Amino acid sequence: MKKGIGLYLVVALASFLTLFASGDVGPAMGEVINVGYTGPLSGGAAKYGQNNLDGLKMAVDEINEAGGISVAGKAHTFKVIALDDRYRPADAVTNARRFVELHKPPFIFCPHSGGILGMLKFNEPEGFILHGYTDNPAILQQGNKWLVKAPMSMGFYNFGIMEIGWKKGWRKGALLCGSHEAGKMGEKIFELLWKEMGGEIVANAPADYSKVTDFYPYLTKVLATKPDAIFLYGPSEPSAMVISTARELGFKGGFMLGSQCKLDEMEKVAPLTLLTPSIGVCPVGMMPLPMMQEYSKRHGQKVGTIPTSESAFNYEVMYIFAEAMKKAGTVKDLDKIMAAIPSVLPVGKHAIRGIHSMTKEGQFLSGYFAMEIVSGKFAPPINVDPGPWYKKYGATWIPK
Numbered sequence: 513m514k515k516g517i518g519l520y521l522v523v524a525l526a527s528f529l530t531l532f533a534s535g536d537v538g539p540a541m542g543e544v545i546n547v548g549y550t551g552p553l554s555g556g557a558a559k560y561g562q563n564n565l566d567g568l569k570m571a572v573d574e575i576n577e578a579g580g581i582s583v584a585g586k587a588h589t590f591k592v593i594a595l596d597d598r599y600r601p602a603d604a605v606t607n608a609r610r611f612v613e614l615h616k617p618p619f620i621f622c623p624h625s626g627g628i629l630g631m632l633k634f635n636e637p638e639g640f641i642l643h644g645y646t647d648n649p650a651i652l653q654q655g656n657k658w659l660v661k662a663p664m665s666m667g668f669y670n671f672g673i674m675e676i677g678w679k680k681g682w683r684k685g686a687l688l689c690g691s692h693e694a695g696k697m698g699e700k701i702f703e704l705l706w707k708e709m710g711g712e713i714v715a716n717a718p719a720d721y722s723k724v725t726d727f728y729p730y731l732t733k734v735l736a737t738k739p740d741a742i743f744l745y746g747p748s749e750p751s752a753m754v755i756s757t758a759r760e761l762g763f764k765g766g767f768m769l770g771s772q773c774k775l776d777e778m779e780k781v782a783p784l785t786l787l788t789p790s791i792g793v794c795p796v797g798m799m800p801l802p803m804m805q806e807y808s809k810r811h812g813q814k815v816g817t818i819p820t821s822e823s824a825f826n827y828e829v830m831y832i833f834a835e836a837m838k839k840a841g842t843v844k845d846l847d848k849i850m851a852a853i854p855s856v857l858p859v860g861k862h863a864i865r866g867i868h869s870m871t872k873e874g875q876f877l878s879g880y881f882a883m884e885i886v887s888g889k890f891a892p893p894i895n896v897d898p899g900p901w902y903k904k905y906g907a908t909w910i911p912k
Contacts, residue, residue: 542580542587545843547572547830548611548620548640550604550627553596556722557624560747560822564623564645565594566815567823571830571862573814581834584841590834593617601626612638618846619643619833621826625651626693632656641846643829645822647771648697652873652908658846660832660853662825662867662876664898666694667701667909669771669793670743672882672896674705676791677741677768684714686739688730688754689770690721690746697910698745698770704911706743714739721746727757735763745770752781759786766790775883775890776818785888794881794893796824801879807864824865829876831862875907 549568552561572590575581580589593615597603604627611617620635621643622628628644632654635642641658644651647666651659663669677685685706689699695718703713714737717730724730727750734742735758742758744751744767751773758767769775769792776795778787796819797808804824811819832853837843839852858868866879881893 542589543843545588545590545837546611546615546617547590547592548608548615548617549592549594549622550597550607550611550620551594551623552599553594555598557599557747561596561599561623563817563820563822564621564826565592566811566817567819567826567828568592568621568830570811570814570823571827571834575831575834581838583837583843588837588843590830597622597627599624599626601630603627605630608635608640609638612640618843618849621645621829623822623826629654632659635659639846641833641850643826643833645825646694648694649875649908649910650697652875653910656874658850659874660829660850660870660876661874662829662865662878663771663821664875664877664880665902665905665907665909666698666771667705667905667911668880668898668901670698670701671705671901672880673768673770673791673793674702674709675896676882676884676894677766678709678711680766680789682740682766682768683710684712684738684740685768686715686717686734686737686742687713688717688719688727688734688742688744690750690772691718692721692746694772695721695745695770698772699743700911702743702745702768702770721750724750725753727754728761730754731758731761731763735761739765741766741768743768743770744773746772748772748774748777749781752778752787755790756782756786769793771821774820775885777820783888784885784890787885788888790885791882792885793821794883796820798883798890798893799881800893801864801866803861804864821865828859828862828865828867831859832856832867835859871902871907873907877902 576589595607623645625646625648644661649665689695715734717733767790835856836852840848867876884891
């Protein structure tokens, strides 16, 4: 019996040492840091919500596979806890309160401004840093000390697209944006900036992109005014349907596309010949950034979908949070973690979007590329520097 027990202990110890050497046991022995995610995982915006979650989870998986992080001599790993909020601000708030009560996460991720604005009312007293994935700068006007925001301002994204359209000679612009909150904001920003440039708005026909399947009535109104180009702001699939219908009705002009319109996703609905000429955000997989190219390959292998800006930004921000904890020497003191963030930017080989700095309001700044569809093909990416725009308008600018 004693020999049997002794042999068992020897085998068990050998197995443990093998696992420890491979890194499979070491990280699990450390403290687990929960990370909350609330976003739409069902309904019409489920794909958008999943893209955000995929990037976050991919970063956490990589960090844990590499052994987690060491903070003040202690090992830590991360765990993502995700809840569906169906794109409803009230549900996002409920989810956040549940996270705080049950899991005490230092970070909560949310990809819509309604939910973000709701959480900004209590994230400071209840103790979590909020990553708001939205291009709506209204959240930066709250003066919240535990807020970081990516991507950049909707105003900047619109302006970069508009400048390229202006150089192409487009002057008469029409609007056919979604009637959702972001669509209304995109419409408002475009109209103000376009007029400021000297352009004219000849028509405005907002539509509910989540419900409308026949855009003929809206386009009839718009095309009657003979615009040079039409500005769209909404999800990729219905945006592509708008363009297809416009071409069927004989429209030969251009399209300027807001940040929700993904050219590579639109190509699956409408061929590039119909999308010509269009200007939009450069697809993630086509950005001329070596680290982004490598990320895109890994994302395709691990997730099996086309990487998007949503997945890429959430991936990079998670690495920023992890490095800030290491730099601050704490996983609990949120003031120290926030203070450490600027000093870890850019976050090494994980700076796939090139986040290089953070404004005092919490806005992350990074590189940006636009792209044209010309003669039925993707044209080379266009580098647009956000610096001049932010210097002129500021991180919190919203048209009145």
